Amino acid sequence: ExxxxxxxxxxxxxxxxxxxxxxxxxxxxxxxFLAWYQQKPGQAxxxxxxxxxSRATGIPDRFSGSGSxxxxxxxxxxxxxxxxxxxxCQQYGSSPWTFGQGTKVEIK
Amino acid sequence: EVQLVExxxxxxxxxxxxRLSCVASGFTFDDYPMHWVRQAPGKGLEWVSLVTWDGYTxxxxxxxxxxxxxxxxxxxxxxxxxxxSLRTEDTALYYCAKTYGYPxxxxxxxxxxxxxxxx
Numbered sequence: 001e002x003x004x005x006x007x008x009x010x011x012x013x014x015x016x017x018x019x020x021x022x023x024x025x026x027x028x029x030x031x032x033f034l035a036w037y038q039q040k041p042g043q044a045x046x047x048x049x050x051x052x053x054s055r056a057t058g059i060p061d062r063f064s065g066s067g068s069x070x071x072x073x074x075x076x077x078x079x080x081x082x083x084x085x086x087x088x089c090q091q092y093g094s095s096p097w098t099f100g101q102g103t104k105v106e107i108k
Numbered sequence: 109e110v111q112l113v114e115x116x117x118x119x120x121x122x123x124x125x126x127r128l129s130c131v132a133s134g135f136t137f138d139d140y141p142m143h144w145v146r147q148a149p150g151k152g153l154e155w156v157s158l159v160t161w162d163g164y165t166x167x168x169x170x171x172x173x174x175x176x177x178x179x180x181x182x183x184x185x186x187x188x189x190x191x192x193s194l195r196t197e198d199t200a201l202y203y204c205a206k207t208y209g210y211p212x213x214x215x216x217x218x219x220x221x222x223x224x225x226x227x
C-alpha cells in the first residue's frame with residue numbers, strides 16, 4: 001500500500017498570499033496518477049488536479065500541481081476567501097487507492 | 109448535470125447489516141467505474157471499494173474485505189454497498205464517487221449518507 005504523507009498539517013495564510021502544499025508518497029506513484037481534492041465543511045470533496053498537474057474542469061488557474069515519482073506539490077496562488085478549506089492528495093495508480101491525511105488552509 | 113444521490117444510512121448495532129444505495133443521473137452510468145469512499149467524523153478520506161463498468165471486477169480495502177460487497181445495476185443507474193458484520197469503526201459518512209477511467213480520479217461525488225454503528 002502506498003502511504004501518502006501531507007505537510008504541513010495546517011497552513012495559516014492571508015488572502016492574496018500563496019499556499020504551497022506537499023504530498024510525499026512512500027513509493028513511486030504509477031504514471032503520476034496523483035490527484036488533489038478540496039473539501040469545505042459539510043461538503044463533498046471536489047476534484048482540483050489529476051495526473052499530478054492537469055486542472056479539472058472549471059478549476060481556476062490559480063490552482064496548479066507539480067511533481068512526479070514520490071514528491072508532489074499543490075500551489076494555490078493569490079488565495080481567495082473561498083480557498084480556505086482542507087486539501088487531500090490521492091494516488092489512483094495502484095490498489096488500494098489511498099489518500100493523504102489532509103492539509104487545512106486557514107485564514108491567518 | 110451529473111448527480112449522485114446516496115441513501116440507506118442509519119444507526120445500526122455492531123454485527124448488524126446494512127445496504128447503501130447510490131442513484132446516478134446526468135451521465136451514461138454503465139460507461140464508468142464507481143467507488144465508495146468513507147469519512148469518519150472529523151477524520152480524513154478512506155477508499156472503500158470499486159466496481160468496474162460491467163460489474164465483473166471489484167476491489168476492496170483490507171479493512172472491509174470479506175464483510176462488504178459492492179455491486180451495480182446498470183438498468184437502474186444504481187450502485188450498492190452491502191455491509192455485513194458492522195463494527196463501530198465503520199461509523200462514517202459514505203460517499204459514492206464516479207471515475208472517468210480505470211484507473212482514474214474521482215471526478216464527481218455524492219453528498220454522502222451517514223452510517224452510525226453503535227449499541
